[in-house]
Amino acid sequence: MAAADLQNPDCTAQPSLSGDRESQISDSGSTKGGWITFLFIAGALTGLTLAAGGWGANLIVYLIKEFNVKRIDAAQISNVVSGSTSLFPIVGAIAADCFFGSFSIIALCSCISLLGVVLLALTTLDFLRPQQCEHGSTLCKNPSKIQFAVLYSGIALAVIGLGGTRFTLATMGADQFDKPKHQATFFNWYFFVFYVSAVISNTAIVYVEDNVSWTWGFGLTVVCNLIGLVIFLLGSRFYRHVKPQGSPFVDLARVFVAALRKRKVLISLNSDDYYYCHKHQGYVKMVTATTPTKSFRFLNRAALKTEGDIRADGLIAKPWRLCTVQQVEDLKTLIRIFPLWCTSIFLATPIGIQSSLIVLQALTMDRHLGPHFKIPAGSILVIALISTAISLTLIDRILSHAHHLQNQPAGPITPMLALWLFPQLALLGIGEAFHFPGQVSLYYQEFPTSLRSTSTAMISLLIAIAFYLSTAVIDLIRRTTKWLPDDLNNGRLDNVYWLLTVLGMLNFFGYLVCARMYKYKNTDEGHGTSNGSDQ
Numbered sequence: 001m002a003a004a005d006l007q008n009p010d011c012t013a014q015p016s017l018s019g020d021r022e023s024q025i026s027d028s029g030s031t032k033g034g035w036i037t038f039l040f041i042a043g044a045l046t047g048l049t050l051a052a053g054g055w056g057a058n059l060i061v062y063l064i065k066e067f068n069v070k071r072i073d074a075a076q077i078s079n080v081v082s083g084s085t086s087l088f089p090i091v092g093a094i095a096a097d098c099f100f101g102s103f104s105i106i107a108l109c110s111c112i113s114l115l116g117v118v119l120l121a122l123t124t125l126d127f128l129r130p131q132q133c134e135h136g137s138t139l140c141k142n143p144s145k146i147q148f149a150v151l152y153s154g155i156a157l158a159v160i161g162l163g164g165t166r167f168t169l170a171t172m173g174a175d176q177f178d179k180p181k182h183q184a185t186f187f188n189w190y191f192f193v194f195y196v197s198a199v200i201s202n203t204a205i206v207y208v209e210d211n212v213s214w215t216w217g218f219g220l221t222v223v224c225n226l227i228g229l230v231i232f233l234l235g236s237r238f239y240r241h242v243k244p245q246g247s248p249f250v251d252l253a254r255v256f257v258a259a260l261r262k263r264k265v266l267i268s269l270n271s272d273d274y275y276y277c278h279k280h281q282g283y284v285k286m287v288t289a290t291t292p293t294k295s296f297r298f299l300n301r302a303a304l305k306t307e308g309d310i311r312a313d314g315l316i317a318k319p320w321r322l323c324t325v326q327q328v329e330d331l332k333t334l335i336r337i338f339p340l341w342c343t344s345i346f347l348a349t350p351i352g353i354q355s356s357l358i359v360l361q362a363l364t365m366d367r368h369l370g371p372h373f374k375i376p377a378g379s380i381l382v383i384a385l386i387s388t389a390i391s392l393t394l395i396d397r398i399l400s401h402a403h404h405l406q407n408q409p410a411g412p413i414t415p416m417l418a419l420w421l422f423p424q425l426a427l428l429g430i431g432e433a434f435h436f437p438g439q440v441s442l443y444y445q446e447f448p449t450s451l452r453s454t455s456t457a458m459i460s461l462l463i464a465i466a467f468y469l470s471t472a473v474i475d476l477i478r479r480t481t482k483w484l485p486d487d488l489n490n491g492r493l494d495n496v497y498w499l500l501t502v503l504g505m506l507n508f509f510g511y512l513v514c515a516r517m518y519k520y521k522n523t524d525e526g527h528g529t530s531n532g533s534d535q
Contacts, residue, residue: 033176033240040235047228053201054221083467088163113161119154348466387429
């Protein structure tokens with residue numbers, strides 16, 4: 001958060017405006033980075049996504065068919081796993097921002113993910129899974145404690161590894177570019193690679209699992225994870241390594257405490273009464289901030305200089321009583337963006353519910369395409385991924401510049417075609433293309449520089465909350481209605497989706513209000529600095 005070094009310790013002068021970015025990477029080699037690193041980032045993302053999709057996309061089917069778990073229970077487990085996969089990125093992001101840096105976290109979590117998929121591959125062996133339940137039988141043998149322990153250990157390690165890499169990898173990739181325009185383009189292509197990789201894993205690997213063997217399918221995930229890790233490490237000498245800046249959360253807490261301690265002090269309109277500097281490597285450094293903005297004015301007291309706050313050399317004497325203007329503005333940015341972020345939680349909740357229920361729907365439907373090919377139930381969501389990948393390409397290229405079925409199975413499966421699921425999945429994919437990459441780019445640009453990794457993981461955090469919320473919603477519906485029995489043919493999924501539609505519309509109006517009230521911090525695209533206007 002610094003600009004030019006000052007030999008003069010007088011910190012009362014107005015700061016000059018320049019980017020925090022340059023000072024943060026100055027010691028790490030600014031000549032590195034650029035689009036050459038995208039090849040390694042994309043290669044690592046492809047391998048890790050293929051591995052994650054290989055076990056994650058077909059988890060519900062695997063639990064039902066190989067571990068004799070009931071259908072709705074399997075969907076609930078899948079939602080918890082998906083929520084955890086989205087929750088751990090915030091932990092990895094904080095560790096990257098505060099202590100270890102993105103490169104170390106990605107390398108470590110890739111190894112953890114590799115260990116996890118190896119354990120999952122071992123669960124395909126006969127002695128580590130229960131005896132397969134015969135079709136139509138209600139007397140199925142439950143897994144032993146050891147079998148469950150190996151299964152859940154593998155899932156837990158794979159979730160931790162995936163959570164620590166996906167969005168931290170996005171942050172590290174964006175760190176390789178200086179211009180916001182290039183960063184936005186990177187995010188679009190990053191998610192394009194992600195969704196294309198997910199399409200391949202949700203089709204090719206899932207097909208191998210369903211039609212060849214689970215051992216071969218999970219074995220492929222191990223190979224893909226290993227390849228992704230190797231590609232990432234090969235690009236080490238080309239990366240721009242941004243050094244962690246220490247815990248920014250302490251600075252945010254200091255702003256609250258300092259503002260409360262000075263709550264009786266009158267706010268000054270004189271910019272010279274505020275503190276702008278901090279010490280860095282023996283020098284007094286100017287920070288990138290203008291006069292404190294008028295929004296949340298009570299926080300401005302934290303940067304207001306009073307008697308005894310500053311030492312003779314111009315540095316802070318009482319860290320929990322005086323903060324820099326930049327630290328105050330960083331906290332204001334987080335407060336302003338929080339309502340907008342919250343409205344996205346329920347936007348992702350129906351996605352979580354729909355993702356799990358659609359797989360269960362597909363299991364009860366006719367999935368044949370011709371006499372010899374049957375769509376794997378776990379691959380049905382690939383329609384949303386394809387739709388998202390196509391939409392991302394169109395958004396980046398255009399908007400940014402201006403069956404015949406045979407042999408229908410008998411039994412509990414209805415003759416309704418699984419193709420009826422395609423339109424809603426296509427619309428879901430289009431919505432994701434407009435929503436998630438744009439949010440990641442917004443948070444990356446608007447969050448404080450010291451919270452770069454945390455900013456991109458915020459989208460993951462809301463997805464995590466949404467998946468946990470979707471689990472709670474499904475459980476509530478099961479307890480209070482008869483809409484979701486284990487056999488969905490006897491349920492009322494239409495009522496579930498109508499309920500989500502009503503709640504989604506209410507959330508949409510809330511989002512419009514928050515979006516209308518929000519004003520950008522980084523109004524200057526070229527430099528990403530504040531214009532000093534009321535925000």
